[in-house]
Amino acid sequence: MTILLLANGIKRFVERQMSKTPRSPLEIVALTSLALLVAAIAKYPNRAIFTRARPDLKEISVDGHPLFGNLLQALTSKENPLVGIQKAFQEMGDIYTITVPSQGRLFMVNHPMYIEHILKTNFNNYIKGAVFGDLLRDILGSGIFVSDQDAWRFHRKTAANIFTTKMYRQLTEGAFTDSTRDICSIFDRAESLGQPVDLQKLFLKMTMDVFGKLTFGIEFNALLTEGNTEFEDALDYLSANVDWRMINPLWPITDRLTPGKVGKVKKATGVLDKYAFSAVNKRREEAPVEREKRLRDLLDHFINHVREDGSVLSDLELRDVFVNFVIAGRDTTALTLTWQFYSLMANPRILKNVLKELDFVLQGSEIYT
Structure with missing residues (x-):
C-alpha cells in the first residue's frame, strides 16, 4: 500500500509538471523512469529486486543494498569468498540468508544437523533446480552434479x-x-x-x-x-x-x-x-x-x-x-x-x-x- 501511494504521488507530480509546461517524449520517459526507480527502491530497500520480504527471517538476514541485495558484497569478496562466508557465519550464526538478483533468496548453513536434514533426512525436498542447472549445464551437461530426482538416482545407483x-x-x-x-x-x-x-x-x-x-x-x-x-x-x-x-x-x-x-x-x-x-x-x-x-x-x-x-x-x-x-x-x-x-x-x-x-x-x- 505504501508503494502504491508513493507511485501515485509521483505520478500526480509528473502530471502537474506536464500540465504546466509541455514536456517532450524524452522528458516524459525520464520522469516516468525516475518514478519507477524511486518506487522500486522504496519497495526493495535492502534486498534484491523481485525477492519477497521476509520479516520472519529478520534475525538471520544480512542487510543488502536497494535492488541489488547482497550482490555487491559477494563481488567484493570474489578473490576469497570463503573468508567472507566464514565472517558472516561468525556474525550471524550457523544459518543466514542473503538475496541476489536473478537467484532470489539464498540460505547459507553451517551446522551438521542442518546439512544432514538437507542431504539425507529430507533429501527429496531439496532440488538443485533451474538456477543451478543454468550455471553448470554448458560444462557439466546432464551429469550427477546438475540432475535431480530420478535422473540423480540413476547416476548415484x-x-x-x-x-x-x-x-x-x-x-x-x-x-x-x-x-x-x-x-x-x-x-x-x-x-x-x-x-x-x-x-x-x-x-x-x-x-x-x-x-x-x-x-x-x-x-x-x-x-x-x-x-x-x-x-x-x-x-x-x-x-x-x-x-x-x-x-x-x-x-x-x-x-x-x-x-x-x-x-x-x-x-x-x-x-x-x-x-x-x-x-x-x-x-x-x-x-x-x-x-x-x-x-x-x-x-x-x-x-x-x-x-x-x-x-x-x-x-x-x-x-x-x-x-x-x-x-x-x-x-x-x-x-x-x-x-x-x-x-x-x-x-x-x-x-x-x-x-x-x-x-x-x-x-x-x-x-x-
Whole structure:
C-alpha cells in the first residue's frame, strides 16, 4: 500500500509538471523512469529486486543494498569468498540468508544437523533446480552434479556398483600404491634440493591419475608431468569459472563483455570433450577378450546400461558422466587428503602417534620397503 501511494504521488507530480509546461517524449520517459526507480527502491530497500520480504527471517538476514541485495558484497569478496562466508557465519550464526538478483533468496548453513536434514533426512525436498542447472549445464551437461530426482538416482545407483570391497582393494593395492610411490619420489627430490612442495597440487594430480585409470581407463600421467597437463589446466579453469558464476548472477552478460572469455570457456570445455569421447570410443571398440581381462569399471556400468525402453546412453550422455565423475573423484578426495595432512602437521602429537602406528602396522610389508 505504501508503494502504491508513493507511485501515485509521483505520478500526480509528473502530471502537474506536464500540465504546466509541455514536456517532450524524452522528458516524459525520464520522469516516468525516475518514478519507477524511486518506487522500486522504496519497495526493495535492502534486498534484491523481485525477492519477497521476509520479516520472519529478520534475525538471520544480512542487510543488502536497494535492488541489488547482497550482490555487491559477494563481488567484493570474489578473490576469497570463503573468508567472507566464514565472517558472516561468525556474525550471524550457523544459518543466514542473503538475496541476489536473478537467484532470489539464498540460505547459507553451517551446522551438521542442518546439512544432514538437507542431504539425507529430507533429501527429496531439496532440488538443485533451474538456477543451478543454468550455471553448470554448458560444462557439466546432464551429469550427477546438475540432475535431480530420478535422473540423480540413476547416476548415484549406477555409480554405486563400483564401491565394492574388490574395487577398494584394487585402489589400495594398485593405482594408489603406484601413485604414492611417485609422490614419495617427488618428496625425496624436493628434500634433496631443499624445495617446498604444494601438497594440494600433488594430491589433485594423484587422484586424477588414480580415478582416471580405475573408472575410465585413461592414463593422465599427471604426477609424472612437469607443470599441468592440458586436462588439468582445462579443469582448473572451468572450476574457477564456475566459482565466479556462483557469486555473479550477471555472468551471462559479463562473460560476453570480457574479451576472449566465451572462447576460453569453449576451448577448455572442448578439452574435456576430447578426453571423454576418446575414452568412450576406445571402450566401444574394445575387443571382448580384452574386456574379460580387467575388472568392470564405472564407464562399463554406464555404457552397458539399458533403459526400460531398450535404449542405451548416447556418447553425449556418457561424456557428461565422464566429466562429472572425474571432478567428483579428483577434487573431493584430493582436498580431503590436503586437509588431513594440514591437520596432522598442525597437531605434532597426533602426527607422532600416527607415524608410530604406521611403523608397527606396515613393518616388513612390501609397501613399506
